[in-house]
Amino acid sequence: MAGNSFGRIFRFTSFGESHSEAIGGIVEGFPAGVKLDFDFINSEVERRKPKNTYSTNRKEEDVVEFLSGLDNGKTLGTPLAFQIRNSNIRKGDYAELQDLFRPSHGDFTYYKKYGINSSSGGGRASARETVSRVVAGALAKLFLRQFNIEFESEIVEIGGIDYTQNKAEAEQRLQEALQNKDSLGGIIKCTIRNIPAGLGEPVFDKLSAVLAHAAMSIPSAKSFEIGDGLESTKRNGSQDIDHWEETNGTLTNHSGGIQAGISNGEDIVFRIGFKPIASIGTLRCKNKEGQIIEVANQGRHDLAPIFRTGVIVEAMAALTIADFIQAHKTDK
Amino acid sequence: MAGNSFGRIFRFTSFGESHSEAIGGIVEGFPAGVKLDFDFINSEVERRKPKNTYSTNRKEEDVVEFLSGLDNGKTLGTPLAFQIRNSNIRKGDYAELQDLFRPSHGDFTYYKKYGINSSSGGGRASARETVSRVVAGALAKLFLRQFNIEFESEIVEIGGIDYTQNKAEAEQRLQEALQNKDSLGGIIKCTIRNIPAGLGEPVFDKLSAVLAHAAMSIPSAKSFEIGDGLESTKRNGSQDIDHWEETNGTLTNHSGGIQAGISNGEDIVFRIGFKPIASIGTLRCKNKEGQIIEVANQGRHDLAPIFRTGVIVEAMAALTIADFIQAHKTDK
Amino acid sequence: MAGNSFGRIFRFTSFGESHSEAIGGIVEGFPAGVKLDFDFINSEVERRKPKNTYSTNRKEEDVVEFLSGLDNGKTLGTPLAFQIRNSNIRKGDYAELQDLFRPSHGDFTYYKKYGINSSSGGGRASARETVSRVVAGALAKLFLRQFNIEFESEIVEIGGIDYTQNKAEAEQRLQEALQNKDSLGGIIKCTIRNIPAGLGEPVFDKLSAVLAHAAMSIPSAKSFEIGDGLESTKRNGSQDIDHWEETNGTLTNHSGGIQAGISNGEDIVFRIGFKPIASIGTLRCKNKEGQIIEVANQGRHDLAPIFRTGVIVEAMAALTIADFIQAHKTDK
Amino acid sequence: MAGNSFGRIFRFTSFGESHSEAIGGIVEGFPAGVKLDFDFINSEVERRKPKNTYSTNRKEEDVVEFLSGLDNGKTLGTPLAFQIRNSNIRKGDYAELQDLFRPSHGDFTYYKKYGINSSSGGGRASARETVSRVVAGALAKLFLRQFNIEFESEIVEIGGIDYTQNKAEAEQRLQEALQNKDSLGGIIKCTIRNIPAGLGEPVFDKLSAVLAHAAMSIPSAKSFEIGDGLESTKRNGSQDIDHWEETNGTLTNHSGGIQAGISNGEDIVFRIGFKPIASIGTLRCKNKEGQIIEVANQGRHDLAPIFRTGVIVEAMAALTIADFIQAHKTDK
DSSP states (O other): OOOOEEOSSSEEEEEOOTTSSEEEEEEEOOOTTOBOOHHHHHHHHHHHSOOSTTSOOOOOOOOEEEOSSEETTEEOSSOEEEEEEOTTOOGGGGGGGTTEEOTTSSHHHHHHHHSOOOOSTTGGGSGGGHHHHHHHHHHHHHHHGGGTOEEEEEEEEETTEETTTOHHHHHHHHHHHHHTTOOBOEEEEEEEESOOTTOSOSSTTOHHHHHHHHHHTSTTEEEEEETTTHHHHHSBHHHHOOOBOSSSSBSOOTTOSEETTEEOSSOEEEEEEEOOOSOOSEEEEEETTSOEEEEEOOSOOOSOTHHHHHHHHHHHHHHHHHHHHHHHTTOO | OOOOEEOSSSEEEEEOOTTSSEEEEEEEOOOTTOBOOHHHHHHHHHHTSOOSTTSOOOOOOOOEEEOSSEETTEEOSSOEEEEEEOTTOOGGGGGGGTTEEOTTSSHHHHHHHHSOOOOSTTGGGSGGGHHHHHHHHHHHHHHHGGGTOEEEEEEEEETTEETTTOHHHHHHHHHHHHHTTOOBOEEEEEEEESOOTTOSOSSTTOHHHHHHHHHHTSTTEEEEEETTTHHHHHSBHHHHOOOBOSSSSBSOOTTOSEETTEEOSSOEEEEEEEOOOSOOSEEEEEETTSOEEEEEOOSOOOSOTHHHHHHHHHHHHHHHHHHHHHHHTTOO | OOOOEEOSSSEEEEEOOTTSSEEEEEEEOOOTTOBOOHHHHHHHHHHTSOOSTTSOOOOOOOOEEEOSSEETTEEOSSOEEEEEEOTTOOGGGGGGGTTEEOTTSSHHHHHHHHSOOOOSTTGGGSGGGHHHHHHHHHHHHHHHGGGTOEEEEEEEEETTEETTTOHHHHHHHHHHHHHTTOOBOEEEEEEEESOOTTOSOSSTTOHHHHHHHHHHTSTTEEEEEETTTHHHHHSBHHHHOOOBOSSSSBSOOTTOSEETTEEOSSOEEEEEEEOOOSOOSEEEEEETTSOEEEEEOOSOOOSOTHHHHHHHHHHHHHHHHHHHHHHHTTOO | OOOOEEOSSSEEEEEOOTTSSEEEEEEEOOOTTOBOOHHHHHHHHHHHSOOSTTSOOOOOOOOEEEOSSEETTEEOSSOEEEEEEOTTOOGGGGGGGTTEEOTTSSHHHHHHHHSOOOOSTTGGGSGGGHHHHHHHHHHHHHHHGGGTOEEEEEEEEETTEETTTOHHHHHHHHHHHHHTTOOBOEEEEEEEESOOTTOSOSSTTOHHHHHHHHHHTSTTEEEEEETTTHHHHHSBHHHHOOOBOSSSSBSOOTTOSEETTEEOSSOEEEEEEEOOOSOOSEEEEEETTSOEEEEEOOSOOOSOTHHHHHHHHHHHHHHHHHHHHHHHTTOO
16 A cells, blocks of 8 residues: 655655656655755766676666645745656666566565566666665755754674674675675665754654664665664663763663653664675575576666665655654644 | 654554643554454553563553444554553642753753653653553554464564573673662564565665664664665675575575565564663762752653564554555555 | 544644543644643633533533643643533433434434444534543643734634624514524635634645645535635636735735745634534434334424634644644754 | 645645646655556546636646655555646746736735745646646545545536526527636536545534635636535534434435534535636736736637546545545554
8 A cells, every 4th residue: 555655744655666757756755945956866866876896787876856836946834856867777677587587676575565577677676766765864964954953874794794893894795796696785874963852742643663664675675773772672670771971961872862762862773784685696586377587687786785774774764854853743 | 743653554653741631643544343452452452451570560451442443343444543542640740840951851952842841751752641542553463364374473582681691690680680679771673474565665665764763763762774784785796695596585595575665575674772761770860950969769660671672563564564555455 | 433633743643422421632743841721622612512592501621621632731742632521411311312313413414324223313424522522622722822813713604694784684584583492504704814824735735725624624615615716716816816915915915814825924724614403403314114203302402503613723733833833843 | 935735744846837848746644555546547637638618728648657655566655656748838928917817816825925926827827737636636535445435526617507407598608708718617526435434623624614614726716615514604504414324324414524523424515616716818817017918818718717627626535535544444
């Protein structure tokens, strides 16, 4: 059913498949009268583009066109619709896969859900849709500028190797994967600064729960940790308490800035783990008759998409915070 | 804002604080004509009760009374409302804490959100509200019986120790914590069997994302992993693929039964990590003047609530699946 | 599907059937720190009670019990749950109707929707559920007190007779209907004063559209008119314009206080027409075999429920405005 | 707040202003595998275009472009996004109105809501957005074809004159209004045929209530009547009952096909009254200093837009029914 929206007040509704005419979306709840910084939006889109030898060689022009909600570049308070044309459609790449279910892909599950077999190379399951998230997230960041709220992401692990400490080792692991036409995942840490206390709802819509929802909606996400995450589960309670500072805030931030589901004003910190993508050199597919068929992967995919994922993580974080900032206006 | 509901079609709306007259909720979307198995509902509530020396000594009678939606024990298709009276209210326990913010509790964040200081001992932040989740989850399980969908949970780690292998070691860790008036967290694994393929929405409402939302809404949740979770992030892609079985299904289940956000028919497997609770022997609180004040904890709390948490985890899983089962009826 | 809630931020979720243990609901989005005026709530419930010889003789005690969301009578910001026990259940009255579809009642349509035949005398279709609306509406009015927003309703027509001018004639019509065990409907006009300008959403959730939704959800509602309503449709445009006053506001209020779906600060005025209820002296029912069976109506029903409907109309208006007041906080 | 969506499962989200780059929307919940009949969609758009001397002379090309959700013209089950470029933007027409509030327009109320003064000639308040409703409604009709559900609309009154009987008289009234640069409203009746019984929710989301919401969201709507509407309010109950036919259905259809908020299988019949638009020859505007300023209306507007409104009414009806058809799948 309708499940293409994220947020309640600051709300993003997404459309588009990997090979449709365009992808894009509608952002509601952006207040009126704000001059949009289009350079910033474009720079965010740029951050998502293929970067290095470990990235896909699909050329994505990604020209963002705004369709509504603006008057001379200023927001009207009405829905901000935007599109990015899919200029570089090469359906031919996927012709061979037409009637096959790739392993660990969405082909089979989409077939079970919708009853059809899309020839569109993964369609809406493709990470292509994340460019729309980046645009919407950039809008959320622009909305949050007035509150000085900032978002930062960094790769903390690649293929199980601590990327903050052992970059040489990680580089070697990447080279090996490249040669083997294999792929690697990793972990991204995101920090949100200058967040006001009081964001989040008591029971189901805890800030941590909605951040987890946002995080796990990103393609390939496998794990979510708030604050010290799994480390916290191993400690004694006495070691995990964030004691008050005499003046302001807390001495530690084990909780990652969220207590009882509501922000306490400390930095919000969370980590998302991403699996290595399954679109590697050779794919052992299945057809509808149940036969296993080996196909050499022709699609243009990332061996280590994690280099492009940080801006998507930040986008989902920004959309989450923007919505809670709006919702918080109604608490008192 | 309104954030006390979970689910879109099979929907649970919760009410109640730790010390209000009653807690309870409303379950919508349960089809008509089903004879409710009240013994099962009560047995689920029983599973959540304090169990052993590591549990709270708060006596919770937890008599579930259904208020609506039934005719001679059969569902009418209309909202199923229920309440559990809070018979054992001892507000006096919290009198000393009246104007204090306990560390790593919701006192401060609730104050920042609502602008008031509740004398209700944590109020809605208390894990007391989870009994309502258990009742709603039991209803979800009853709805799912016709599909033979089953839920199982087990403790896989306590205080960092593998509870499936080293139970003696874990026992020792628990005894130490008990003596030190300290607390311990752990990890629970949940398995959902006989799930149909095709559940989940493509982008934001991936089944894994909504399960993460459900999971992280449980008090003290710190981490969520789907399938092999963090292990997957360390592998090569070639090692993480779930290859097709010749006959049916997949040879492995690294994905935890969800691919591209949609169930593939394999068991759904996920793990939730819980921190040790912060209500330990001595609490270094802060008052509104910014002074640190040490208070001996008088409240009745669990040292290792994880022994009671499995049924809550299953309840949230059942509510999630019930909603997707309903939503899936509209896909084709 | 889930359709028992009204409102997005200030939201009311209702439960209960005519003959269930209790009816009631949950109100979310009421800010914290407000001392509730229970006398007012009870007086609103009193306004809905059978009043005169034209009303049902069902004795409804209607004791409202609040279950949550309060601390010493002050709101906590958390869900306000309440119940009214159905003390005076006389299912026997409906035994004869067990397997019959009354004409112009919900028996047949509920059967088609849910696939079951309720023995509960109309169950959720009964106007009994409106007492919960009155309680929730009273809460909305209490929330709106700080803005001085006021609600007034009056009967403007009964059985086609202008009740503001020809009360004697209407009285005669009522006496006739009473003698014939017949029933009468009428029209209620509602005025909302001191409303701020700027409430309403541009396209689908125009304030007038949501008021219409609220109005037409009341049992027996047949028509909704905003401002001059049908009169406006007969005029020239030049006669229907609300010209500006030199100082403030407009010279006329043909629009009923809403222009382009958004309040302009003038009084909001609307009318709802109610049909005469179908529960008259003799009912020509149908059974599942398709036979017509005449039954003398034993149920306790109103001949002219419109005398009790004003407070329900105001309640729905108050719930609507409360939600838009909350939503408007996020516009700028 | 976010209020640009209509429907819960079959859901339409709209974007665009009168003078933005494009208008359009996203339709979710359309099942997969349906070959879209684009000729039909275009013919529906054609029905909304200016028709006669009483219509605006704004030339609207209205080329509908689908952006997503399709593979070779067949639906994928994913969001159907579409746009219509606003090719004929003449902002200059509105330059004189830049800082003025027209009477009985949205200029003032939008200013109060959003705090800005749009120079876009009414922006989102313009009836221009209804072309998107027509496209979405055409999609809903295509979805409903498999159920044989049909929609018909007719003008039953213009300027207070019965248009089904006295067309000559109405013609004269129209000519007069044209000469005086005045405008006329009227009443449209809509009939929905072959509707299954069982659509609608018991309390707030009665089918009649949601139809009223849909109806009153159309620009200029002033009244909504279900079935016999106001006529019913004047009758005795004994005259308003829809008695059972011996074989099937009911002898009369006073109720308009909806009883207790749920469809009974008879034709659904409702009427919407539209006021004459306020954009007549001379406009007595107000500026922000409170001065009244007379302006000759230069905008391109309809004198009798009701000739174009039928297809919009049907579109909203179709969107409503499509959503309830989807929701009904989850009732049993």
